[in-house]
Amino acid sequence: MTLDHVETICICGAGTMGRGIALVAALSGFRTKLYDVQQVMLWKSKEEIDKSLQLLQSKNKITEHDVDSVHRRLMYTHNIDDCKADIVIEAIVEKPAVKLALFQQLATVNNALCIFASNTSSLSISDLQAQIVHPERFAGMHFFNPATHMKLVEVVKGKQTAQHVVDALYNLAKTMGKVPVHCNDAPGFIVNHIARPYYLEAMRLVESGAASMEQVDAVMEATGFKMGPFKLMDFIGLDINYSVSEIVWEALGKPERLTPAAMQKAKVDAGELGRKTGKGFYEY
Numbered sequence: 339m340t341l342d343h344v345e346t347i348c349i350c351g352a353g354t355m356g357r358g359i360a361l362v363a364a365l366s367g368f369r370t371k372l373y374d375v376q377q378v379m380l381w382k383s384k385e386e387i388d389k390s391l392q393l394l395q396s397k398n399k400i401t402e403h404d405v406d407s408v409h410r411r412l413m414y415t416h417n418i419d420d421c422k423a424d425i426v427i428e429a430i431v432e433k434p435a436v437k438l439a440l441f442q443q444l445a446t447v448n449n450a451l452c453i454f455a456s457n458t459s460s461l462s463i464s465d466l467q468a469q470i471v472h473p474e475r476f477a478g479m480h481f482f483n484p485a486t487h488m489k490l491v492e493v494v495k496g497k498q499t500a501q502h503v504v505d506a507l508y509n510l511a512k513t514m515g516k517v518p519v520h521c522n523d524a525p526g527f528i529v530n531h532i533a534r535p536y537y538l539e540a541m542r543l544v545e546s547g548a549a550s551m552e553q554v555d556a557v558m559e560a561t562g563f564k565m566g567p568f569k570l571m572d573f574i575g576l577d578i579n580y581s582v583s584e585i586v587w588e589a590l591g592k593p594e595r596l597t598p599a600a601m602q603k604a605k606v607d608a609g610e611l612g613r614k615t616g617k618g619f620y621e622y
């Protein structure tokens with residue numbers, strides 16, 4: 339499927355991921371809407387997106403004209419009625435009931451041809467789509483953090499996803515300068531399935547007293563990882579990372595080796611969610 343008829347993209351959720359995806363979409367020439375229920379997240383997003391644009395311009399990666407075009411193309415809204423688009427990419431909290439309630443609202447605002455994609459890290463695309471109006475137009479489109487820099491996008495086909503929808507999202511990712519990868523629906527898809535032990539074994543080492551988190555991070559960075567597991571979890575958001583661990587663990591039948599870590603749950607319960615709250619495993 340070509341993207342000739344795709345003019346408008348709506349991103350739902352103006353958090354860590356949504357604001358990055360919105361900037362990528364607007365820079366790629368699409369009319370872009372960024373929606374969130376919290377006005378404060380929209381203000382924060384605008385501030386961060388403007389900062390990113392300034393940085394890109396100062397490095398001569400984009401021109402003043404590009405910056406003006408993004409400002410013209412990108413709209414911030416907390417009104418669900420504004421979420422009319424050709425493609426909607428959902429990037430809200432990793433909670434199925436909240437996502438489904440949003441898709442229900444989106445179905446009333448949009449026509450049946452609108453493609454719905456979820457940026458979920460771990461929820462089953464087939465399970466979600468079973469409860470969505472016109473399930474064939476629904477798929478996973480999993481960007482990585484930070485969405486502005488990370489090239490990989492997993493395009494996830496659920497049991498009922500139509501092939502033209504997968505093709506459209508794959509082509510959209512390419513148009514955005516990304517490297518899309520096809521993936522069938524499976525717990526954690528590809529990356530989050532493989533990455534679980536990276537986080538869990540690191541926390542087990544620290545819980546057992548074998549090493550400190552600083553030591554674990556230093557060792558993994560010295561072996562070539564860009565970020566040690568504790569720094570990476572803080573970057574991702576401990577609530578999001580913990581939810582993904584729980585969802586993958588449950589979907590695989592609760593194997594002992596993938597049991598979510600108590601030390602991470604304690605951080606989430608304390609509201610220490612990583613960089614986004616100023617404190618997680620480390621302080622920022």
Ligand SMILES: NC(=O)c1ccc[n+]([C@@H]2O[C@H](COP(=O)([O-])OP(=O)(O)OC[C@H]3O[C@@H](n4cnc5c(N)ncnc54)[C@H](O)[C@@H]3O)[C@@H](O)[C@H]2O)c1
Pocket residue numbers: 350351352353354355356373374375376379428429430431432436440457458459460480481482483573574575578614
């Ligand atoms: N953080 C990561 O590294 C990462 C990477 C890839 C994918 N994801 C996935 O992306 C999604 C978002 O993650 P995040 O880290 O950006 O979360 P976040 O906590 O930074 O932001 C979530 C945003 O969703 C908004 N929101 C909540 N309910 C809403 C609703 N009903 N309608 C509109 N907005 C609503 C919140 O106000 C918040 O701004 C999750 O599904 C997550 O699994 C996250």
